[in-house]
Amino acid sequence: MSATIKDVARLAEVSISTVSRVINDSKPVSPEARRRVLKAIEELGYKPNEIARSLVTKKSNLIGVIVDDIGNSYVAQIVRGIEEVARMYKYDIVLCSSYGREETELRFIQLLMQKQVEGIIIASEIATTKIAENINKYKIPFVYLNRLYNVLKTPTVTIDDEVATGLMVDYLSELGHKNILYVTWNKDIDLTIEKHKIKGYTDAIINKGGLPLICGVSGYKIEDGYRDGANVLDVIKKNNVTAVFCCQDEIAIGLINYLYDNNIKVPDDISVVGYGDISLASIYRPKLTTIKEPYYDIGAVAIRRILKEINGEAIDERTLKLPVQLIKRESARKIK
Amino acid sequence: MSATIKDVARLAEVSISTVSRVINDSKPVSPEARRRVLKAIEELGYKPNEIARSLVTKKSNLIGVIVDDIGNSYVAQIVRGIEEVARMYKYDIVLCSSYGREETELRFIQLLMQKQVEGIIIASEIATTKIAENINKYKIPFVYLNRLYNVLKTPTVTIDDEVATGLMVDYLSELGHKNILYVTWNKDIDLTIEKHKIKGYTDAIINKGGLPLICGVSGYKIEDGYRDGANVLDVIKKNNVTAVFCCQDEIAIGLINYLYDNNIKVPDDISVVGYGDISLASIYRPKLTTIKEPYYDIGAVAIRRILKEINGEAIDERTLKLPVQLIKRESARKIK
DNA sequence: CTGAAAGCGCTAACAC
DNA sequence: GTGTTAGCGCTTTCAG
Numbered sequence: 188m189s190a191t192i193k194d195v196a197r198l199a200e201v202s203i204s205t206v207s208r209v210i211n212d213s214k215p216v217s218p219e220a221r222r223r224v225l226k227a228i229e230e231l232g233y234k235p236n237e238i239a240r241s242l243v244t245k246k247s248n249l250i251g252v253i254v255d256d257i258g259n260s261y262v263a264q265i266v267r268g269i270e271e272v273a274r275m276y277k278y279d280i281v282l283c284s285s286y287g288r289e290e291t292e293l294r295f296i297q298l299l300m301q302k303q304v305e306g307i308i309i310a311s312e313i314a315t316t317k318i319a320e321n322i323n324k325y326k327i328p329f330v331y332l333n334r335l336y337n338v339l340k341t342p343t344v345t346i347d348d349e350v351a352t353g354l355m356v357d358y359l360s361e362l363g364h365k366n367i368l369y370v371t372w373n374k375d376i377d378l379t380i381e382k383h384k385i386k387g388y389t390d391a392i393i394n395k396g397g398l399p400l401i402c403g404v405s406g407y408k409i410e411d412g413y414r415d416g417a418n419v420l421d422v423i424k425k426n427n428v429t430a431v432f433c434c435q436d437e438i439a440i441g442l443i444n445y446l447y448d449n450n451i452k453v454p455d456d457i458s459v460v461g462y463g464d465i466s467l468a469s470i471y472r473p474k475l476t477t478i479k480e481p482y483y484d485i486g487a488v489a490i491r492r493i494l495k496e497i498n499g500e501a502i503d504e505r506t507l508k509l510p511v512q513l514i515k516r517e518s519a520r521k522i523k
Numbered sequence: 524m525s526a527t528i529k530d531v532a533r534l535a536e537v538s539i540s541t542v543s544r545v546i547n548d549s550k551p552v553s554p555e556a557r558r559r560v561l562k563a564i565e566e567l568g569y570k571p572n573e574i575a576r577s578l579v580t581k582k583s584n585l586i587g588v589i590v591d592d593i594g595n596s597y598v599a600q601i602v603r604g605i606e607e608v609a610r611m612y613k614y615d616i617v618l619c620s621s622y623g624r625e626e627t628e629l630r631f632i633q634l635l636m637q638k639q640v641e642g643i644i645i646a647s648e649i650a651t652t653k654i655a656e657n658i659n660k661y662k663i664p665f666v667y668l669n670r671l672y673n674v675l676k677t678p679t680v681t682i683d684d685e686v687a688t689g690l691m692v693d694y695l696s697e698l699g700h701k702n703i704l705y706v707t708w709n710k711d712i713d714l715t716i717e718k719h720k721i722k723g724y725t726d727a728i729i730n731k732g733g734l735p736l737i738c739g740v741s742g743y744k745i746e747d748g749y750r751d752g753a754n755v756l757d758v759i760k761k762n763n764v765t766a767v768f769c770c771q772d773e774i775a776i777g778l779i780n781y782l783y784d785n786n787i788k789v790p791d792d793i794s795v796v797g798y799g800d801i802s803l804a805s806i807y808r809p810k811l812t813t814i815k816e817p818y819y820d821i822g823a824v825a826i827r828r829i830l831k832e833i834n835g836e837a838i839d840e841r842t843l844k845l846p847v848q849l850i851k852r853e854s855a856r857k858i859k
Numbered sequence: 860c861t862g863a864a865a866g867c868g869c870t871a872a873c874a875c
Numbered sequence: 876g877t878g879t880t881a882g883c884g885c886t887t888t889c890a891g
Contacts, residue, residue: 189636189661191884202862207886214887217860232660237637238583239884241574243867249617257606258599258802267594270620279638281585282618284606300525301573302615324568325525409806440806447808466594467803470745470776472783527868538878543870550871553876575868579883 190231199227210235241303250493251299251307253283253292260466261482265310265332268486276494278305289315300325306493310486314338314378328496330489334463334480335372335407337380344488344507348380351478351511352387355432355460358476358513360395363522364430364458367392370419370442371434372411373403384434384462400426404438412441420446429457429522436461436468436477443473443518458519474516481509526567535563546571577639586829587635587643589619589628596802597818601646601668604822612830614641625651636661642829646822650674650714664832666825670771670799670816671708671743673716680824680843684716687814687847688723691768691796694812694849696731699858700766700794703728706755706778707770708747709739720770720798736762740774748777756782765793765858772797772804772813779809779854794855810852817845 192210196203201220208214209224216224227233241247250273254262270280281302283295292311296318299307306328309318314336322329322341331341352369359367369388371381389399402422404415412433419442423431433439439461443453453459453473461468461477468475488507495502528546532539537556544550545560552560563569577583586609590598606616617638619631628647632654635643642664645654650672658665658677667677688705695703705724707717725735738758740751748769755778759767769775775797779789789795789809797804797813804811824843831838 192886193884203885204862204864204887205860208861211886215860220861234633234637236578236639236884238574238577238639239867240886241867242572242578242869242884243886245867247574256603257593258596258603260594260596260599263594263596263599266618267592267620270593270618279634280618282602282606282616284603297570298615301570303572303574444806444808467806470780470803471807472780529868539869540871540878540880541876544877547870551876556876572868575883576870577883578868578885579870581883 190233191236192233194231195224195227195233198231199223245303247303247305248278249302249304250278250280250490251283251295251302251304252280253285253295253299253307253309253311255285255287255311255313257282257284261334261463261480262310264466264482265486265489268483268488269308269490272487272490273494278494285311287311287313289313289317292318293321296322296325300327305497308332308486308489308493312336314375328493330492332485332489335379335381336375337382338378340505342492342502342505342507344485344492344509345380346478346480346509346511348383349387349390351462351513352384352432353391354511354513355462355478356388356391356395358515359430359432359458359460359519362430362458362519365397366400366426366428367397367430367432368419368422368426368428369399369401369432369434370412370438371401371403372407372438373405381434388432400428407435407437409437409441409444412438413445414441416442416445416449420449420451423457430519431457431459433459433461436463436465436475439475439477439518440467440471443471454518454520458522460519464514468514469516473518476516476519477514479512479514481512484509526569527572528569530567531560531563531569534567535559581639583639583641584614585638585640586614586616586826587619587631587638587640588616589621589631589635589643589645589647591621591623591647591649593618593620597670597799597816598646600802600818601822601825604819604824605644605826608823608826609830614830621647623647623649625649625653628654629657632658632661636663641833642826644668644822644825644829648672650711664829666828668821668825671715671717672711673718674714676841678828678838678841678843680821680828680845681716682814682816682845682847684719685723685726687798687849688720688768689727690847690849691798691814692724692727692731694851695766695768695794695796695855696727698766698794698855701733702736702762702764703733703766703768704755704758704762704764705735705737705768705770706748706774707737707739708743708774709741717770724768736764743771743773745773745777745780748774749781750777752778752781752785756785756787759793766855767793767795769795769797772799772801772811775811775813775854776803776807779807790854790856794858796855800850804850805852809854812852812855813850815848815850817848820845
């Protein structure tokens with residue numbers, strides 16, 4: 188068993204209050220007493236028990252982070268952002284992976300509440316309204332990060348997706364592309380942020396005097412982009428598409444993989460761009476031209492908001508929008 | 524403020540002990556009392572405060588996990604393994620990222636101790652002996668996972684690296700390769716597991732009647748493999764190398780990227796294989812032939828060991844070795 | 860400046 | 876089967 192405040196007090200021949208005072212620097216202590224306490228602490232290797240401290244101060248210094256899957260690189264980036272700023276304020280992160288199961292997330296919220304976390308950030312990809320109801324019950328600072336869905340009326344931080352897709356279309360146009368295909372995950376479009384992205388795309392295309400061309404795939408993972416590659420290729424051929432704009436980097440990479448495996452070279456034969464700028468985007472060959480969603484910053488801003496709220500500071504709007512950035516790399520090129 | 528056990532007791536008109544008993548199912552309670560307690564709990568939305576509980580039971584149900592960088596996909600896989608089995612035993616994970624700084628790791632250990640974690644797993648890449656001394660002081664269950672270094676006399680879980688590299692050489696030989704270059708991170712080789720990997724490689728090469736050929740690079744990241752690509756290419760040309768065996772997948776990918784950018788096709792012009800089987804290995808094109816380090820399992824086995832130790836069960840050897848697996852994909856092919 | 864004492868929310872003897 | 880009570884290790888009045 189490690190030393191307690193009592194042991195320190197006994198050894199230093201002072202009361203436990205005095206020990207507490209020097210530890211927390213909460214009230215003046217005579218130099219002599221302080222010296223003795225410090226010496227005793229040193230000798231015993233005493234470290235205050237945070238659990239006991241939390242119980243009385245009602246501050247756990249814990250933030251709960253519920254993620255879909257930490258194995259997703261973009262999720263990892265968000266978590267990095269969260270942790271790094273949390274730590275600046277002496278907060279620790281307790282990590283929960285839900286693997287997209289709603290009941291699991293619900294269970295985690297409760298679990299985290301029991302652990303007395305002071306705030307919760309969810310970075311998940313499921314569409315759910317229960318979560319919000321559930322969490323509001325607890326009146327705890329909370330931010331909901333979702334790359335796909337947009338159904339919860341809770342604080343969040345994103346980029347302006349409509350502007351972003353418009354920006355990409357403009358860029359592709361500059362490169363001389365006229366027939367630009369947008370590839371989207373065709374599920375629950377009304378609930379997802381795809382609604383905004385499609386609007387940005389469509390408006391920009393029409394603005395250039397073109398005709399929107401949209402094609403759906405059955406998921407938003409690399410496998411999905413690959414699996415549905417044949418369909419997409421079909422659409423490409425039938426419409427003389429020269430540039431494909433995928434709604435997620437993963438789909439773009441899956442598609443490029445499919446094209447590669449079928450002897451179609453990107454960007455020589457066709458341009459393919461993504462959305463997100465996941466870490467793979469710059470490692471992959473060809474390097475992916477894409478829209479940057481600043482995951483690290485998203486996490487950092489989210490936690491900062493939570494921390495502010497914990498401190499009772501005024502917090503602004505529910506949704507914070509970070510600047511949009513177009514990343515020009517190799518997977519799109521001038522049309523010949 | 525949320526409801527406490529007292530509130531429940533008052534509402535149910537029983538003592539707090541009775542409430543505690545029904546919560547924990549620790550002692551028989553009359554059906555009638557139980558019913559009333561359950562009702563009160565329901566009504567108040569009562570959830571036991573884990574902090575208070577921990578204080579008295581001296582069980583925090585927390586495991587500290589110190590990682591180098593969760594942004595590394597293999598680290599994320601280890602953490603997944605840890606979390607998933609931890610959760611089966613009702614443990615939570617508190618995550619700390621050290622970004623390879625030793626002082627930070629040392630500070631985290633102390634911090635985690637103060638949080639009363641019941642065990643610590645470090646998954647880091649730095650070479651240090653201080654960590655072990657420090658942690659042993661606390662007599663807390665502890666596992667040290669390090670993909671590169673091998674200096675700590677602490678429990679760990681790995682694969683048999685010597686066997687693994689031998690296996691790869693054998694495979695490459697089967698494909699007809701005679702001049703197989705081994706690319707290693709040439710720093711602290713005596714301290715790293717490279718020592719074993721090089722031995723496995725060398726023995727196997729000699730065994731086949733070949734001559735070992737080793738070339739160093741200045742790091743173990745993708746950038747490093749890329750940056751030193753020119754040097755490696757030089758060695759390749761001078762020695763008629765037909766297959767390159769990189770000590771990490773990252774280096775292999777960096778190198779292939781370099782070759783790609785210089786119009787050398789893998790595997791058509793040359794075979795390149797890696798070590799680790801990071802998630803990128805199967806996404807990348809060409810898909811990387813490699814040795815699988817089962818990261819998820821490594822994490823799972825590590826936490827299982829910790830949990831066993833917490834429960835006072837007997838634990839076997841310090842180092843657990845998981846089975847070696849050769850993953851044949853596309854980046855190596857039969858010599859023409 | 861310092862100590863005694865109350866109490867954070869809960870569990871676990873211990874008595875009844 | 877149930878209530879009373881003594882802590883867990885700490886912070887924080889409140890006297891002095």
